[in-house]
Amino acid sequence: MADLMTIDELSVHYERRRMGGCGRKVRAVDGVSLSIRRGEILSVVGESGCGKTTMGKAILNITRATSGRIIYDGIDLAKISGAELRAMRRKFQMIYQDPYESLDPRQSIYDTLLEPLLIHRRDLSSVQKRDLVMSHLEAVGLRPAEMIAARYPHHLSGGQRQRVAIAAAIILEPDFIVADEPVSMLDVSVRSEILKLMLDLQKDKDLTYMFITHDLSLAWMISHRIAVFYLGRMVEIGGTEEVVHRSTHPYTNALVSVIPTVGKKMRGERHILAGETPSASEIPGGCRFHTRCWLYHDEGEPEICRNSEPELAEVADGHMAACHFKLIPSRDQQAVFDVAERLSKPAPTLNPLGL
Amino acid sequence: MPLLDVRNLRVDFRTVAGIVHAVDGVSLSLEKGEIMGIAGESGCGKTTMALAVPGLLARNATVPGGQIIFDGEDLISKSEDEMRTIRWRRVSVIFQGSMNAMNPLKTVGSQIVEPILLHEPRTPRREAEARAEKLLDSVGISKKRFSNYPHEFSGGMRQRAMIAMSLACGPDLVLADEPVTALDVMIQAQILELIKVLCSELGLSLIMISHDLSVLAELCDTLVVMYAGRVVEHGRSADVFREPAHPYSARLMNAFPDIYGERVFTSGIPGYPPNLIAPPVGCGFYERCPERLAGCESTRQELSETSPGHWCSCLYPRRDKEGGGIING
Amino acid sequence: MNARGERLAEIFSRIWADSFGRAGLVLLTLIIGISILGPIIFPFDPREVATSASKIFAPPTAQHWLGTDEMGRDIFRSTLAGARISLLVGITASAISIVIGAFVGLFSGYYHGLFSNLLMRVTDFFLALPVTPLIIVLASVFGQNLLITIMVIGMTSWPSTARIVRSLVLSIRARQFVERVRAIGASDARILCVHILPNVMPLIYANTVLVIAGSVLAEATLAFLGLGDPVRVSWGTMLHYAFVSGAAGRGVWWYLLPPGIGIVLLVLGFTLVGNTLDKILNPRLREF
Numbered sequence: 001m002a003d004l005m006t007i008d009e010l011s012v013h014y015e016r017r018r019m020g021g022c023g024r025k026v027r028a029v030d031g032v033s034l035s036i037r038r039g040e041i042l043s044v045v046g047e048s049g050c051g052k053t054t055m056g057k058a059i060l061n062i063t064r065a066t067s068g069r070i071i072y073d074g075i076d077l078a079k080i081s082g083a084e085l086r087a088m089r090r091k092f093q094m095i096y097q098d099p100y101e102s103l104d105p106r107q108s109i110y111d112t113l114l115e116p117l118l119i120h121r122r123d124l125s126s127v128q129k130r131d132l133v134m135s136h137l138e139a140v141g142l143r144p145a146e147m148i149a150a151r152y153p154h155h156l157s158g159g160q161r162q163r164v165a166i167a168a169a170i171i172l173e174p175d176f177i178v179a180d181e182p183v184s185m186l187d188v189s190v191r192s193e194i195l196k197l198m199l200d201l202q203k204d205k206d207l208t209y210m211f212i213t214h215d216l217s218l219a220w221m222i223s224h225r226i227a228v229f230y231l232g233r234m235v236e237i238g239g240t241e242e243v244v245h246r247s248t249h250p251y252t253n254a255l256v257s258v259i260p261t262v263g264k265k266m267r268g269e270r271h272i273l274a275g276e277t278p279s280a281s282e283i284p285g286g287c288r289f290h291t292r293c294w295l296y297h298d299e300g301e302p303e304i305c306r307n308s309e310p311e312l313a314e315v316a317d318g319h320m321a322a323c324h325f326k327l328i329p330s331r332d333q334q335a336v337f338d339v340a341e342r343l344s345k346p347a348p349t350l351n352p353l354g355l
Numbered sequence: 356m357p358l359l360d361v362r363n364l365r366v367d368f369r370t371v372a373g374i375v376h377a378v379d380g381v382s383l384s385l386e387k388g389e390i391m392g393i394a395g396e397s398g399c400g401k402t403t404m405a406l407a408v409p410g411l412l413a414r415n416a417t418v419p420g421g422q423i424i425f426d427g428e429d430l431i432s433k434s435e436d437e438m439r440t441i442r443w444r445r446v447s448v449i450f451q452g453s454m455n456a457m458n459p460l461k462t463v464g465s466q467i468v469e470p471i472l473l474h475e476p477r478t479p480r481r482e483a484e485a486r487a488e489k490l491l492d493s494v495g496i497s498k499k500r501f502s503n504y505p506h507e508f509s510g511g512m513r514q515r516a517m518i519a520m521s522l523a524c525g526p527d528l529v530l531a532d533e534p535v536t537a538l539d540v541m542i543q544a545q546i547l548e549l550i551k552v553l554c555s556e557l558g559l560s561l562i563m564i565s566h567d568l569s570v571l572a573e574l575c576d577t578l579v580v581m582y583a584g585r586v587v588e589h590g591r592s593a594d595v596f597r598e599p600a601h602p603y604s605a606r607l608m609n610a611f612p613d614i615y616g617e618r619v620f621t622s623g624i625p626g627y628p629p630n631l632i633a634p635p636v637g638c639g640f641y642e643r644c645p646e647r648l649a650g651c652e653s654t655r656q657e658l659s660e661t662s663p664g665h666w667c668s669c670l671y672p673r674r675d676k677e678g679g680g681i682i683n684g
Numbered sequence: 685m686n687a688r689g690e691r692l693a694e695i696f697s698r699i700w701a702d703s704f705g706r707a708g709l710v711l712l713t714l715i716i717g718i719s720i721l722g723p724i725i726f727p728f729d730p731r732e733v734a735t736s737a738s739k740i741f742a743p744p745t746a747q748h749w750l751g752t753d754e755m756g757r758d759i760f761r762s763t764l765a766g767a768r769i770s771l772l773v774g775i776t777a778s779a780i781s782i783v784i785g786a787f788v789g790l791f792s793g794y795y796h797g798l799f800s801n802l803l804m805r806v807t808d809f810f811l812a813l814p815v816t817p818l819i820i821v822l823a824s825v826f827g828q829n830l831l832i833t834i835m836v837i838g839m840t841s842w843p844s845t846a847r848i849v850r851s852l853v854l855s856i857r858a859r860q861f862v863e864r865v866r867a868i869g870a871s872d873a874r875i876l877c878v879h880i881l882p883n884v885m886p887l888i889y890a891n892t893v894l895v896i897a898g899s900v901l902a903e904a905t906l907a908f909l910g911l912g913d914p915v916r917v918s919w920g921t922m923l924h925y926a927f928v929s930g931a932a933g934r935g936v937w938w939y940l941l942p943p944g945i946g947i948v949l950l951v952l953g954f955t956l957v958g959n960t961l962d963k964i965l966n967p968r969l970r971e972f
Contacts (some may be wrong), residue, residue, distance in 0.1 A: 062863060063759050068458060086869045087869070089868060089869035090367055090868075090869060093867070093868070094864065094867050095589040096860050096864060101859055101861065102860045102861050102864050103864075104865070104879050104882075104883070105880075105883070106882040106883055106884075115865065115868065115870070116868045117867075119868060119870055120868075157627070168868075172490075172868070186399055187396045188396065188568075188607060188623075189396055189606070189607070189623050189625075190623065191610065191623060192621050192623030193622070193623045193625060194621070195620075196620065199620070200852045214539065214540060215540070216614075217569075217612040217613070217614050218544075218612060221618065244744075248768075254541070255540065255541070258544035259378070259569075259614055260569035260572050260573045261572070261614075261615060270544075271540050272544045274540065274545075276511060277539075
């Protein structure tokens, strides 16, 4: 599968000024390399402050990256002019978490959807633009389109607003969409409708998604690959089943272990990490996870974890983790979860959900 | 005798648009030491129902009917002064927004001392402070942080402090309203673990309200599912999760992915809850129910026992239809 | 447009529903009506002076409803004419003030840079200056002319508008929909005109009405101090002449009261409507 976008050593650092004192350097994203394949859903999972949203925004050039390269379809985005970049913007779009904040309260739904066309599709006649707006409202399930178009955001429910935000994101026919927790503000019953819409659109319009979420089980549900972030770094990446059921990094393992299992027995040892994620302005030396790592503790606090930062290394085909002591699936998980049984099923293909 | 026995409770809100029947005939009972979960979408009346127990409803709320019998006494008929002695000392609350639930201008420690001195005015200040320090210690906060202000705490620490505060007067019943919503997953797990340990150590009775079933699954002995101001299902947690009898509970459960199950995508629950100003005559879930049958629209089914200890308010519980527990997504 | 008309009608009905707002609306309608119709029905001719001493400072009679002034002119008619000038100065000066204030506020709130910082420092400088003495100095330097009065008031009263517009722009700018339209590829000009300005307009509307009240008062102050246009008599100018001619000492209350009450009612009317409008259009700003 071809790569749509390659991110190379991307970093976003900034100074946080405190009152009176001098600034402290915050390393929100700290040297992330990642490639996104055309047509895939890549979930970026991590707790708040792990840099996942900042990275998404840096990729879309909403936040300026401190260093690193972003190569889209063979073009280095840092090397093109401002005007070219603006024109390029129609190829990447973002869907935000809070549908109450991401729509202009004084703009009608029609104007909200028309705006991207006014900026990028000056070639269209006004009738064509109108048709596009209406057909996109229908495409996201907002019917009757004529009626919804005349409304303002405050007339709509959270789910409907999120549909509008999705329509506004796809109306320019982008290739790549960063979706930042698009369902976490919505009621449970509405969530799956919005997710289903996003997945349907992905299939119809050949989209690539970067799906940013804190919810590993949700990521498991919808994505082809999962990347796990901790304190500005990617600690593990791989196929969805691999990452969830054969996690190699102790942090991923802990995240999997705290997923509540609705009505079922827990499968294996729970690792509730003590304490809280350190601040991105005070990243621990060595492996940045060692201060909370249960494996570091189990291994007798080896020096290497305190002294050197592990690089991502391949543990299986396409599955990489950044840990000096990679978990061997047989050691921790095979006993409690029958990997063999799972792996005997056909490997997940693209669009595994049968949508 | 159960510790809390809510009988046919109704709560109305007067609004500009009309009277909203937020809680419409809820009955449930909680034994001493029981942990009960109340689940439901926003606006289903779960928080209103719970806050009616310590009498903490908004000013435009009225209780047109029902009883809240707590430890043998009806709380509905009590005066505000009598309620004040019960609040916090017997029934305390862990609020959702722990930042808003604390006074930003007072130290965390003094806010834990406050209810102690309020309810036991004869306690010497030193002793109350020592008790507060011990409480902080029991929720995993070092006593060095006693004189910190709320903004100096992280979200997880504030929620811990909130729990300490709720335990300050040794209550019999604690109401936890979305105690882990908006916290990170790892912090959620920490807080849930803490609540679990405290409940078993102190023999607390706890009602936990959450829109997130998976959170309740971890902790609760019994589970109540509410929809449109009414209880639709009530039973032992394990039973409800294994064999949800009401189509709404089944779909709500299905909305959460299970990483040890099949990767099938559920359709969610299309539609919206009914307008509670003019509640439907029959089943509240009728409009959205994919399993509705003849009679559902006009018959209002009361809770009935589908198996021992498992109650459901569906005219056609799933057990009858499908031979139990098979969820068709 | 129809929708706009409906919205306007709704805003009026909501002001009307508020008791303070209703009082303000009644006052304003009354005064504006008087200032438009009054001079047409009862034209005022300043050259129509008294021919005998008994006609000077004459108390109210059937012929002169509000008596006469120190030159024997009809006070009722000159009060009607003065309303026009007071209103004219108040409204035009506010227009200048609002345009400058809104522009400075929008610009300095939206852009972060040298020029915008400079603008804000200038605003702070003007805010810190005591305005009344400044206006007096400017008016006495540039002379007594209606246009000068308008310009001076307009040019000195914009900083407070700039300040509040700027703070609102700062908060709107930080909202996610602005980031979203920027991500679409919208230019700064588009974001400012299509997204930020419409969200700031309610604040500007409410502020305009309040600034008019301030401008009317500023004009009255200037004119009372003798810095008004001697040809175009306003309520302030009337008070000035009444004071200079010793009307107060002679107990000629009918000369002092009409312009005085007029100014009070006009300022009150604009303040009441302005506050109500602010309450209706910017409810969130009043939460704290």
